[in-house]
Each structure stands twice: as structure tokens, then as C-alpha cells.
């Protein structure tokens with residue numbers, strides 16, 4: 001056995017607050033149809049693959065040197081993309097990038113959360129928000145959504161006013177339920193917040209709702225918009241997340257980020273992917289119409305479907321969701337049990353993958 005295998009986790013002088021916790025653990029199984037982590041099912045087009053290979057080839061000869069610590073060229077490209085996408089003129093000073101938006105969220109909590117501070121989220125939502133809070137020793141303060149998983153903005157604003165959290169997370173569109181929230185509701189939440197409000201827009205490209213980027217100039221000390229290239233951009237393996245906020249927020253994150261956190265290879269790969277944004281994002285339209293097709297087909301099978309403007313659907317009801325999850329797996333389809341009573345979540349895949357999922361659903365949905 002491995003050297004040191006005799007010592008167990010419980011034997012280590014671990015922080016007390018981490019004892020008994022479970023790590024993030026979406027199963028990574030080798031299954032024909034993988035619809036469980038909200039990736040874009042379409043691989044990068046050949047032109048982009050060739051460009052990434054060329055970019056990596058160029059960088060390879062300079063790997064003895066550290067990367068640009070501030071990723072200025074990449075952030076400039078991100079500013080251009082996000083300005084185009086949202087209609088809000090952003091500059092490089094508004095953008096920050098990291099290894100996935102999970103690292104962005106961690107840096108935000110390192111700077112604005114931490115011991116003695118609190119972070120609030122509206123559950124059910126993205127499971128990593130409380131886990132990153134825990135890792136940074138930020139006390140997690142959950143507040144509820146409505147029974148239909150929509151966000152009651154008045155109740156949310158009241159919860160914020162009452163608990164006065166240092167950080168508020170609003171996921172829009174919300175993972176794992178799928179609904180996004182209008183800017184008018186966001187304004188009410190931000191107005192009630194004494195600290196920063198992080199709008200997690202990981203799935204924004206799939207939604208026709210206006211981005212919270214529009215609110216940065218209105219609430220410069222409050223609003224942080226987190227984004228990722230892992231979903232619509234089909235770049236999950238490249239690990240590139242980013243945020244848009246007032247330049248001072250970026251200054252705050254410089255205090256906690258590790259120097260050279262974004263490798264030269266990541267920066268070059270992401271820039272190549274951004275040059276191909278139009279081509280890659282063309283899949284968003286197809287995936288959105290597939291989502292609507294899958295939702296209608298599930299409803300036709302008698303399932304209840306939570307409305308979604310993301311690339312996944314929460315559906316049910318299952319008396320035994322663990323058994324239903326296993327039945328899908330037995331049929332070669334990996335979906336996600338997100339821990340919500342009676343429900344499972346399915347990511348929208350290629351038309352053929354969605355057909356396989358629907359064929360399995362015919363047998364599994366009661």
C-alpha cells in the first residue's frame with residue numbers, strides 16, 4: 001500500500017471546522033452519455049484546436065519565465081468580449097481572471113469574507129458557494145427560495161437587511177434550478193446589502209436576461225459579476241473564470257491572489273478560445289432550442305419541469321431519486337443528483353445525447 005496509508009483523515013491535526021465535511025464530488029464516470037456537469041457537449045472546432053496548438057507551441061519556448069502576473073492581454077480580450085455581449089463599455093481595469101470561476105469566488109471570499117464574516121446564498125443554489133465559504137472560514141448563512149425554486153426578491157432583501165452579510169451570492173441563471181432573476185429584483189437586493197453582492201452568471205450566455213454588468217456603474221462598491229468560459233464557451237478543461245467589477249474590486253483581489261496564478265498556457269489557450277468566440281457560441285442557440293425541446297418532451301412524459309434559461313433542467317418528481325439516478329446510469333446516461341428531494345438535473349447535450357436521455361426517461365419517469 002502507499003507509504004503513509006496507515007494514517008487516516010481523522011488522525012490529522014485538521015482544522016476543527018473541516019472535520020466531518022465532504023469534498024465536492026460530482027461523479028466522473030466513463031459513461032456513453034454524460035449529462036451531469038453542465039458542460040458544452042461540442043468539442044472545440046478544428047480551427048480553434050489548431051490555433052491552441054500553435055499558441056502553446058509558441059509559449060513552450062518561454063516556459064522558463066513566469067507568466068504575465070496580471071494577465072493584461074487576456075483581460076483586455078475578456079473586456080472586449082463582455083462589452084460586446086452586454087453592451088456595457090468595460091475596460092481591462094474592470095476585468096479579473098483566474099483558474100475557473102471557482103477560483104474567482106474563492107479570491108472574492110478571501111478579500112471580502114473570512115473569519116468573523118458572513119456570506120449569504122439563496123438555496124438550493126450552487127453547492128460550491130458554501131464549500132468555498134467554509135474553506136475561507138466565512139460563516140455560511142443560507143436563506144430560502146420559494147417552493148417552486150424562484151427567488152422572492154422582497155423576502156431575499158429582507159433576509160439581507162436582517163442578517164447584514166458581508167457577501168451575498170445570487171446565481172443567475174440559478175444552478176441547479178435554472179431560473180434567472182431580473183435586474184429590478186437584483187437592484188432591490190443590492191440596495192439592502194451592506195457588503196458586496198456577487199452575481200454568479202456562469203450560465204449567462206444561455207439566458208436572454210440582461211447581465212448584472214449593467215449595474216456596476218450604478219453600485220460600484222457593491223456589484224461583482226462572476227463569469228466563466230467553462231459552459232457556453234466549451235472551455236471547461238481550460239479552467240478560465242473571470243469577473244467584471246469596479247477597478248477598485250480588482251485592486252482588492254490583487255491583495256489575495258497568488259502571484260502567477262494563471263499559467264502562460266492557460267492565458268494563451270483562453271485568448272485563442274476568445275478569438276473563436278463567435279463560432280463556439282453559435283452552439284448556444286442550438287443548446288437553448290434543445291433545452292426547450294427536452295423540457296417539452298419531459299412534460300409530455302408527465303414529468304414536472306422547472307423553467308430554465310440555462311443549459312440544464314431540474315425535473316421530477318421521483319419517489320426515490322437515488323434509484324432513478326441509478327436507472328439512468330444503467331441506461332448509459334449520467335445525470336446529476338443535486339440533493340433536492342424528488343428531483344434530478346440533466347445537462348443539455350447534443351441532439352443525439354438528448355434523444356438517448358429522453359428514451360431512458362420514457363422507461364424511468366413514473
Ligand code: PMP
Pocket residue numbers: 037038099100101102103126171175200202227228229230236239240241
Ligand atoms: N458557478 C456556477 C453557478 C457553476 O455552476 C459553476 C460550475 N458548475 C461554477 C460557478 C464554476 O465553474 P468554473 O470553476 O468551471 O468556472
